[in-house]
Amino acid sequence: MRQIDPDVVPAYPITPQTPIIQGYAKFVADGLAHGELIDVESEHSAMSAAIGAALAGARTMTTTSSQGLALMTEVVYLAASMRAPIVMAVGNRALSGPINIHCDHSDAMLVRDSGCIQLFAENAQQAYDLMVMGPRIAEHPDVLLPVLVCLDGFTITHSAEAVDLLRDDVVRRFVGEYVLPHSVLDPQLPVTRGSFAMPDSYFEFRVQQAQALERSLAVFQHVAAEFFEVAQRRYAPVEAYRCDNADRVVVLLGSTAGTVKDVVDELRLEGEHVGLVEITTFRPFPHAALAAAVEGVDEVIVLDRADSPGGTPPLHAEVAASLYGSEIRLSGHVYGLGGRDFHPEDARALFACERDGIPWLV
């Protein structure tokens, strides 16, 4: 955030997001970042102020977690519908109750249908890289939507690991300048933003918003290609890890990918044909890329870190839609709720149970 140097950052503290906003506040206090930090009185006001700032022509970023995201959900929907290109880091944390401060994806899934772009990071490096790409995707004229960079609470938000940083001037040049075509601060060209839509126009607004989200998949790929030019790190909507000749492939979001990659490596050495698919763009969901990545495998195992009581967990439902009509067997498990650890042995047990046809319990 110091390198992107946004104009306005309204934020409210919540664990495990706090290191982000405290770090940024110190950068501002030390004169190393130059944005207006608004210490708002709630997350609801954080996103509200963010919309005001973004539509007034300021590059705007914020950050939240869990209950904070739940409180601001009303305004997250509005940010998307008002086409405010805000970039927000979400330190993924379980939703209450019971109250719990540790990682799962139930907060992110609460805004699944808000119309925002949702990118999931595997580690601190990816969190950094996706944040740098965030403004370019959000502000693209074909998109103009909020980008939520989801990073697992504590596992990533508090992780101490080596991260390859780009130079300040490289980041500044990469993100460029924020220029909004119709600022509400332009008295010469008065605009009415947030008007009241009746049944004769509401549907059209929603369709345009959905189309913009669909278009953002191509924009993500375009920005990722440019990012590769400056960082030599490659990003795609779907990352397939050792899926060649695989009979069993796990599909998941976020930091657990690191654990499963290690186990895939071990099992491959032991002669098993297993692989991993990591989804980076949960919204828009890359159905075609996912289907291509798992083509020819016998079984896809979906790991959801959020439940949907009485229904199908969110990632499982998306993968089922991607594979509809194919011969691939599909199974799904909910794991790691409220920060329950997922160890390499768990991943091994998962692959083993799927091989032997035994139901696997978390």
Added chain:
Amino acid sequence: MARLKTLVRNQGGVQPLRGGHALCQGCGIPMVVRIVLSTIARPTVVVNATGCLEVATTRYPTTAWNVPWLHVAFENTAAVASGVEAAQCALRRRNALPSDEDVAVVCFAGDGGTYDIGMQALSGALERGHRFLFVCYDNEAYMNTGVQRSGATPFGAATTTSPVGATSWGKAQRRKDMTAIAVAHHVPYVAQACASHWDDLSRKVERAVGCDGPAFINVLTDCPVGWGHEPRLAPHLLDAAVESRFWPLYEVVDGRYRVTYLPTRDVDVEEWLRPQKRFAHLTPALVAEVRRQIDADWAALVARTPD
């Protein structure tokens, strides 16, 4: 002294809120908006809460606004305004806006969006010291959704959620003193005004937008539907609210109270209550209680006023 000529000149030939909107006949809201915006001689952006004003002026694809206008939700008007204000500061600093152009940020919200659901965001923005003016058009209930009671609904008023019945005589609680709550934030300017006293309101807006920090003006305005009065009676009724001391006109500049209009006629509260259907059920004992409350509030206000 505010003059009509000045207000017309400030508009520069363009009405900030034009005709053709769908607000009711006899509604005081457009009058309040026009007085406020015509008083401000510099470019202005309006941030509007959900409510009658928003719904009746911006039905897509039409708009009644000739100034930049922004609406996000019901409870967050002051928070949105703080974002707009912060953006202006940031953009000016990086020379993306002309340094001599100072756009005023003005919020309009009803009493629901100010006293109740909007109070947290307003309190936060007042405390943080953003440079903006928040105008509450207070018609004393949720009129847009069909006259439900709010924290601003006065003692004894019948609404659809505080109806009169065999065991009820309307709202049993007193209204919240929102103006005093704003004063408690130590902001440079707070005032209470009334749609009937346009020159008093206009002078207050002038002072409010001239100060370096947040300003709050609580403006009483009528609602023919919710109050149950004839539209043509609106100015007389609002005048009676001021003259009977039900709604005193005063300002608080840097914490210092000043009554800006001393009632000149000896108007009894009956003149304020009687033309309104929402008070039609009040017994003499309840009217006496209203009178007692008004006298006590007035005495407390005078006690806070130095001269």
